Amino acid sequence: MSVAVLPGVVTEWPPVDPTETDAIAEHRDEVLAAVRDHAGRIAYELARLEGGDYGQRTVETDRGEWTVKYEGGDLEYLRFDPGRGAETYVVSTKRPPDPAALADALADYGAFVEGFNDYVRSLSGVLDDVSTDFPAVESTDGVVAERDRVLDRVREVCDRIAGQLRRYEGGDYGTFTTRVGGTRWELKWDRDGVSYLRVGGSSGVYLVSQYDHPSAADIREYAPRFCDFVRAYNDHVDDLEADLATVDL
Structure with a gap:
């Protein structure tokens, strides 16, 4: 179709068919x-x-x-x-x-x-000289057994304290806090016994808990002081002048 757009100019529209791009x-x-x-x-x-x-x-x-x-x-x-x-x-x-x-x-x-x-290819053979003859791995059985022995004893005593506190205070749960050598100790108990024994405040070490065990280093540091904690509890009982049995280690 021819269309006269301007005088003297005749344009065939479209002038050229667009090239197909499908093949490209x-x-x-x-x-x-x-x-x-x-x-x-x-x-x-x-x-x-x-x-x-x-x-x-x-x-x-x-x-x-x-x-x-x-x-x-x-x-x-x-x-x-x-x-x-x-x-x-x-x-x-x-x-x-x-x-x-x-x-x-x-x-x-x-x-x-x-x-x-x-x-x-540059990495080929890069591990050839790496030995797999590694040293023997030392067993932790002895350390774990000692840890469990100490912690089981601490938990046993804490359960006895928790039982005495529950008998005196009544209810299903409670806490006993004291300071030993300037450090805060807190024992929380419930109907099943001790819930946790924490040393050093809210960000301190859980010597007894329902979750992870403390590290061997923490046990070594705090277990000897546990005797002082028990003495502090017994002093607390004496101060109450109530029918609460003291606990001996």
């Missing part, structure tokens, strides 16, 4: 699929080598830098930085790259793969 886009998608598959193998091998769920590595070539990033062993992206000019995300979760930029980047892809292979 299809070819680009085929190339990207092949690159994604191949670079995905690199990401998988890199994840195995690095020993993590995610990470990245940059490989330098004569034309620029390639960065492969992986997550969960799968390729997240492959980026080419020519140094001058814009970076090209050859593979990414975003839109595909421009065909011209893709072609320019892939002209260096072989050098990237060879650079990665050189990196892997």
Whole structure:
């Protein structure tokens, strides 16, 4: 159809049919699929080598830098930085790259793969001289047995104190606090006996608890002072002048 838009100018509209891009886009998608598959193998091998769920590595070539990033062993992206000019995300979760930029980047892809292979080869034999003849591991059985012996005795005495306090005070739970050598000791009890024995306030050491054991160093420091705690309890009983039995170690 001819349309006279201006006098003396006749325009055929549209002047030229737009060039179809389907073939170019299809070819680009085929190339990207092949690159994604191949670079995905690199990401998988890199994840195995690095020993993590995610990470990245940059490989330098004569034309620029390639960065492969992986997550969960799968390729997240492959980026080419020519140094001058814009970076090209050859593979990414975003839109595909421009065909011209893709072609320019892939002209260096072989050098990237060879650079990665050189990196892997450089690690070959790096562990050859590492000995696995490790020293024997010392057993903790003796220390644990001693810890349990001391703590079982401390808990036994604390249960007796808790029983006496419950008998006197009544109710299902309560606390007894005192100071030994300037340090606060707190025994909390419930219907089952001692709930915890804590030394040093709210951020102190739980010598007896329903959870973890104290360290051997803490036991060594505080177990000898436990006698003074029991004496303080007995003094407390004497002060009450009530029918509470004292506790002997």
